[in-house]
Amino acid sequence: MTNAFWRRFLVPGALWLAFFFAVPLGIAIAISLGQAAEFGGVIYGFHPENYADALDPLFAPILVRSVGYAAATALLCLVIGYPVAYTIARFGGPYKNALIAAILLPFLINYLVRTYAWVALLADEGLLSSVAGEPLGILNTPVAVVGGLVYGYLGFMILPIYASLERMDRALIEAGKDLYGSPRQTFRHVTWPQTLPGVLAGSLLVFLPAVGDFVSAQLLGGPDTYMVGNLIQQQFYGADNWPFGAALTVVLMAFLMVFVAFFLRGGRAAERREALA
Amino acid sequence: MNGPDELRPAASPRATRGGYDRPRFLWAVTASVYLFLYAPIAVVILFSFNGIKSLQVLDGFSLQWYETFWNDEELRESLIASIQIAAITTVVATVIGTALALGTVRSGGRTGSWLGILLLIPLVTPEIVAGVSAFVLFAQLGVHLSLTTIILAHITFSISYVVVVVRGRLASLGTDREEAALDLGATPWQAVRLVTLPALWPAILAAAMIVFALSFDDFVLSFFTTGETPQPLPVRIYSALRFGISPTINAVGTVMMLVSALFIALAIALPRLLGRRESGLAVLTGSSR
DSSP: OOHHHHHTTHHHHHHHHIIIIIHHHHHHHHHHTSEEOTTSOEEOSOOTHHHHHHTSTTTHHHHHHHHHHHHHHHHHHHHHHHHHHHHHHHHOGGGHHHHHHHHHGGGGSOHHHHHHHHHHHHSTTSHHHHHHTSOOOOTTSHHHHHHHHHHHHHHHHHHHHHHHHHHSOTHHHHHHHHTTOOHHHHIIIIIHHHHHHHHHHHHHHHHHHHHHOOHHHHHHOOGGGOOHHHHHHHHHTTSOOHHHHHHHHHHHHHHHHHHHHHHHHHHHHHHHHHHHO | OOSGGGGSOSSOGGGGSSTTOOHHHHHHHHHHHHHHHHHHHHHHHHHHTBSSSOSSOOOSBOOHHHHHHHHOHHHHHHHHHHHHHHHHHHHHHHHHHHHHHHHHHHSOHHHHHHHHHHTTHHHHSOHHHHHHHHHHHHHHHTOOOSHHHHHHHHHHHHHHHHHHHHHHHHHHHOSHHHHHHHHTTOOHHHHIIIIIHHHHHHHHHHHHHHHHHHHHHOOHHHHHHOOSSSOOHHHHHHHHHTTOOOHHHHHHHHHHHHHHHHHHHHHHHHHHHTTOSSOHHHHHHTOOO
16 A cells, blocks of 8 residues: 555644644744733733743742652652562562553542542541641641652553563573672663663653642642642633743743753663663 | 563572562562552542541441532533543544554655654643643634533544554554455555454554543643533542542542543453453553564
């Protein structure tokens, strides 16, 4: 069958995504350069000061905090998720599929409901406080927000690491042992490099949604733990400053795209180094 | 035969003492992660059946919070709205996404491969960016926000999931059978309809179930594209949460979990029920090659 025949299949989807994905991003960029109209809405123009506002000392800490929380989340997910993926892949035996499905199931449950579940547990009038006999006072702290993010995105770390462990040729571990590598050495020189692509993919899949998250900070945090997502949401609901909200959105998107580019390039370089070593 | 034993070193047990081969330590970590994942969910479910209006003490069993949910007209409308949104999104996104998968995999040349990469962008776009762009699009077009706008936004961000799942399956099929069909006198359309699509069914169905679950669960996109009434269930829960937690929300949450779990189970089981000898999990994770 000819390429021309198959190319027809691309038309509806390409048009759809152009109109509902690319065009809106363009509109968001145009709005980010406009001026806020009263009661929401926008007067188009060229006002780059919206971007200056985003980096204003008043708001810059929120951007930095979002990146910091997301990085902490990715790191925690890696530290918690790797052993889990490793245990299931290597020692799960015939129960592997069931075990990994049991890991994934909670992540397919509504994120809002799951975050709410933590509110019910951690709130001062919640279950853990009554077990402890005193109010926990843990809500509205960074611990609660980052904890909520880890709970929200841990599955995105475990699945790619598990997949890369599964793809790995296990004979390599045997070979490492036959060559008198200690388990630690075998892990460091054989398993870890082989699973690096999974670790990188997982870190990205956790970091990206975590930076823009606003549910965790909204429900588990307070004004001191607001993230950029909360700030953006406020501009469209309440503050009625669409251009500023759009500028923040564009900054977030641009930061993430640059981040992805560098991250992937760094990952490839690391893989090459490992391959040479 | 594929048990963990073959992976253990043949050396003395001493060699396994330090380092990363200590399943006991690893199992302990893994078990605590399962606890961490399931404890909050279990609490929501348990307290949804609570006999009294408390979030701290369990006393007796009752379905009163489900009754309150069902008798609350707004909540019931929201549930129905969520199901409608998810159903329409699933049908449209699955058709468009499957076509895109066919196009990107089978049409050679640059267009297909470039589009294949571009299609991943919606997957890594933060939800809030997606929500804001959908919001400004409808605002600029002067479209009144309603269920329709939610559905349009959901379809946009579901297409890529379908493409990824179906593409994995399609790439592993090869073109032999399609070519055989053509040699036997089929038209290209007949080859697609009678040969390619039937072989793709497990992946298409799995993708459809995933899209349904994602759409049914979606909060951020819905939040930015919803009108006044009826609002989808997650948005309704969000508004309710601002007034504090309540037992009724536990019941709503439990129902939502059930629906999600049902569709994910279908995503995993359907390919197998269709007589293929692989699980949907393998189809979804692309490890079925």
